[in-house]
Amino acid sequence: MKNILTKVTILTIIIIFFLQIGIVKASNEEVEENESPQTDSIKAKVIEAGDSYERDNGSDGVETVQDVKVRILEGERKDEKFDSTYVLTYDIDNKVIGEKLIKGSTVYVSITEKDGEVVVDVQDVVRQNYLIILILFFFASIILVGRKKGVKAIIGLVITVLAVFFVLLAAIFKGYNAILVSIGTCFVITVLTFTIIGGWNKKTVSAALGTIGGVVLAGLLATIIGHYAQLSGAGKEEAIMLSVASKNVVFNFRELLFAEIIVSALGACMDVGMSIASSLSELKEKKPSMTAKELFKSGMNIGGDMIGTMTNTLILSFIGSSLILILLYMSSSISFVDVINIEAIATEAVCAISGSVGIVYTVPITAALFSFINGDKQKYKTQSENIVEGKRSLKI
Numbered sequence: 001m002k003n004i005l006t007k008v009t010i011l012t013i014i015i016i017f018f019l020q021i022g023i024v025k026a027s028n029e030e031v032e033e034n035e036s037p038q039t040d041s042i043k044a045k046v047i048e049a050g051d052s053y054e055r056d057n058g059s060d061g062v063e064t065v066q067d068v069k070v071r072i073l074e075g076e077r078k079d080e081k082f083d084s085t086y087v088l089t090y091d092i093d094n095k096v097i098g099e100k101l102i103k104g105s106t107v108y109v110s111i112t113e114k115d116g117e118v119v120v121d122v123q124d125v126v127r128q129n130y131l132i133i134l135i136l137f138f139f140a141s142i143i144l145v146g147r148k149k150g151v152k153a154i155i156g157l158v159i160t161v162l163a164v165f166f167v168l169l170a171a172i173f174k175g176y177n178a179i180l181v182s183i184g185t186c187f188v189i190t191v192l193t194f195t196i197i198g199g200w201n202k203k204t205v206s207a208a209l210g211t212i213g214g215v216v217l218a219g220l221l222a223t224i225i226g227h228y229a230q231l232s233g234a235g236k237e238e239a240i241m242l243s244v245a246s247k248n249v250v251f252n253f254r255e256l257l258f259a260e261i262i263v264s265a266l267g268a269c270m271d272v273g274m275s276i277a278s279s280l281s282e283l284k285e286k287k288p289s290m291t292a293k294e295l296f297k298s299g300m301n302i303g304g305d306m307i308g309t310m311t312n313t314l315i316l317s318f319i320g321s322s323l324i325l326i327l328l329y330m331s332s333s334i335s336f337v338d339v340i341n342i343e344a345i346a347t348e349a350v351c352a353i354s355g356s357v358g359i360v361y362t363v364p365i366t367a368a369l370f371s372f373i374n375g376d377k378q379k380y381k382t383q384s385e386n387i388v389e390g391k392r393s394l395k396i
Contacts, residue, residue: 041108044070049101063089064097082120156193163189178255182262202373207277210366214269218358219258222350233257236344265355268310269362276366284374292371299367311356318352
């Protein structure tokens with residue numbers, strides 16, 4: 001009966017999850033129908049590639065370009081050949097130059113007609129095939145090392161990606177409250193992933209609740225500090241670009257700051273939560289007589305060794321993602337105090353530190369919950385105590 005109830009619960013969560021995906025997707029399709037049609041990108045193959053050279057960019061500067069000939073691979077003009085010029089320059093000073101195209105490169109082009117003449121512009125290189133190869137290698141490595149559990153890990157990862165892109169981001173873009181959506185998505189991802197990997201049991205419940213507690217605490221801390229530090233959440237260049245690009249949607253960037261913390265800290269908190277719960281479960285199985293106090297103490301000792309590396313992981317990931325931004329401000333010869341007071345930098349710092357705090361508190365929350373659920377002194381047996389030299393006896 002217990003197993004049936006567990007399966008029904010999991011199935012219900014999955015059905016609600018995918019129904020939410022369908023609702024949000026349908027809603028997005030309605031929005032897309034009302035928007036103006038966009039120019040489609042068409043694949044083409046580079047059949048001739050010349051050397052790069054500099055030319056006037058029309059703004060009293062120069063840009064680096066490359067003349068190429070391409071053959072259209074799809075659409076009404078399939079197999080037709082056109083000459084085009086590929087712009088390699090990314091900045092106005094012609095300091096940042098992209099990679100040159102080579103013969104055989106697959107690119108995206110746009111085709112327009114001006115005064116009866118067909119103009120083909122090379123937009124970018126087709127890179128999706130290489131990303132697919134990398135993803136397949138990643139999945140193969142997970143299965144090779146993790147075997148059956150590796151397959152379960154991949155299923156959990158797919159659910160996480162679907163939840164983030166088709167539920168969290170789509171719902172936020174539709175104007176739903178980013179805080180509520182991020183917490184709900186966090187709950188679904190955590191419960192489904194842990195259930196798929198470890199089944200529905202006391203260990204999974206402890207790890208899931210500990211993870212959710214840690215990430216929600218991190219989000220709340222970031223929100224409180226952001227309020228008193230007067231962080232609008234819109235200090236980043238990406239936020240400004242989003243505000244300009246989304247004409248029909250008004251975003252609450254403080255809520256987005258909370259959602260950013262939830263998403264960025266979730267993976268690390270899940271790792272810590274499941275590691276603590278798994279370790280304590282193993283200890284309880286080896287020594288069933290362990291009390292709640294002993295389990296909690298063991299969980300804190302185990303978590304203490306994990307906190308250092310996991311917090312470093314999150315801090316370094318934020319520093320790595322903001323490395324160019326930090327270098328940009330350093331190149332302006334301003335002081336360190338001025339740098340950390342810039343809203344974009346302060347926002348990243350709040351995200352990194354708050355996420356690390358969430359990781360830290362995931363340890364005691366998970367340890368306390370596991371100890372409370374499994375801390376009874378009842379001693380359960382894994383084998384009979386009365387096996388003597390191959391003979392069995394019944395102890396009354």
